[in-house]
Amino acid sequence: MEPAGGSAHDQSTTPVAGRGRAFSSVRVNARGEEVRIVRLAGSLFVCSKANDSCCCGWAEKGRMPFANALWSDEWERRRVRNRLHLTFTGCLGPCAAGNNALLQLHGRSIWLCDLNDAALVPAVFDYAQAMIDAGRVLPPPPQLAAHVYERYLPSPATDRAVVAGGGDGDGDADRSDLDRIDPVCLMDVDPATAQHTVVYQGRTIVFCAPSCKTAFLADPGAFVVA
Numbered sequence: 001m002e003p004a005g006g007s008a009h010d011q012s013t014t015p016v017a018g019r020g021r022a023f024s025s026v027r028v029n030a031r032g033e034e035v036r037i038v039r040l041a042g043s044l045f046v047c048s049k050a051n052d053s054c055c056c057g058w059a060e061k062g063r064m065p066f067a068n069a070l071w072s073d074e075w076e077r078r079r080v081r082n083r084l085h086l087t088f089t090g091c092l093g094p095c096a097a098g099n100n101a102l103l104q105l106h107g108r109s110i111w112l113c114d115l116n117d118a119a120l121v122p123a124v125f126d127y128a129q130a131m132i133d134a135g136r137v138l139p140p141p142p143q144l145a146a147h148v149y150e151r152y153l154p155s156p157a158t159d160r161a162v163v164a165g166g167g168d169g170d171g172d173a174d175r176s177d178l179d180r181i182d183p184v185c186l187m188d189v190d191p192a193t194a195q196h197t198v199v200y201q202g203r204t205i206v207f208c209a210p211s212c213k214t215a216f217l218a219d220p221g222a223f224v225v226a
């Protein structure tokens, strides 16, 4: 079946050095240009007062107040940015159950509620990491069991088509695509015009900015390098 919305985008997959994971990209069109987007295991969305939530993070509404760094520091410390994206949002919808977060992983939406204890933050990342390592969705650990629920109606059995740009990531490797990816921020950088590069393990790695190059040189093994 052809994916909804037209033909599938090209994909490329190749093993990640030293990690045994696949590094996969998809080509998409934006503003008349073709760009490469790295495919991730998933995203974590955290409803935040700093991002104009109406309830989550509001002490005056009985919720645990937090600075975004409570989540972002843990995310950075675990070095999962190339597999799990972190986004702070405004209202996600189920305000009464806040503080709320939404974990989208392996094609599933895993809703988390009542995150009003700082100890739950590392527990959420532990859970996400366990599912990334397992390559599938797992039941929540005991610490999170009361915080995880299904918010969305199940899809009709017939509605299982992969949307455009999806697929299983088993496309043929395309070295030229992967050589365009900044391994720190995952931006698409044209090697022909890249101003920040470093030769690593015989490959020229491109970066979008000096800060990404600095971060990479500080700990190359922490970043995906296809």
Ligand code: FES
Pocket: 047, 048, 053, 054, 055, 056, 090, 091, 092, 093, 094, 095, 096, 098, 099, 100
């Ligand atoms: S304010 Fe967080 S879900 Fe509405």
